[in-house]
Amino acid sequence: MEPLAHTPTPPYYAVVFTSVRSDADPAGYEETAARMVELAARQPGYLGVESVRDGNGVGITVSYWSSLEAIRAWKAEAEHRLAQQAGRQRWYDCYRLRVCRVEDEYGFVRPR
Amino acid sequence: MEPLAHTPTPPYYAVVFTSVRSDADPAGYEETAARMVELAARQPGYLGVESVRDGNGVGITVSYWSSLEAIRAWKAEAEHRLAQQAGRQRWYDCYRLRVCRVEDEYGFVRPR
Secondary structure (H helix, E strand, O other), X not given: OOOOOOOOOOOEEEEEEEEEEOOOOHHHHHHHHHHHHHHHOOOOOEEEEEEEEOOOOEEEEEEEEOOHHHXXXXXXXXXXXXXXXXXXXXXXXXXXXXXXXXXXXEEEEOOO | OOOOOOOOOOOEEEEEEXXXXXXXXXXXXXXXXXXXXXHHOOOOOEEEEEEEEOOOOEEEEEEEEOOHHHHHHHHHOHHXXXXXXXXXXXXXXXXXXXXXXXXXXXXXXXXX
């Protein structure tokens, strides 16, 4: 995954998922997390993702979408629903999820 | 900093700042980053922050605000402007910043 997503001119939508991992099942978690990145990228309306987790198990994943409808469809996707359930059963101590409309975007790249 | 921000019922606003650190000046960066967290928390309209950086220098910081006006005022704050300038001169190889309206929020806490 590239660190910065290449998203279109706003408006578009973002899901900010902030989570704290439990100690449970790191191999199963890693495998499913990689699978979800791959599966999300194939959903209609997917625009990109940015994801970071630190050494304390705190993570922020921001996925970008063309519409609220695309976000709803991804939330309801069958394999993703099983992963969400496993997340609550095993992988996360807590999380917050925020659905956002992106209204403005800008950036910086260091000149070489 | 707590990993999850305690934000009010939506709507409110978020700034998603995704960045890649350069190798330059880690001590100066850490000091200023901590100072900016402290300074932001004292701005009108500040609601909270979540921030993660991984071992590869990729970071996502999401700050939450009551209005676009509060975000504009924080962007223009004098000491923050100096930090932004130093960020482009020394601390970041690249970044993207997205201003968002939070439309929905929910979460999970593992039952004890």
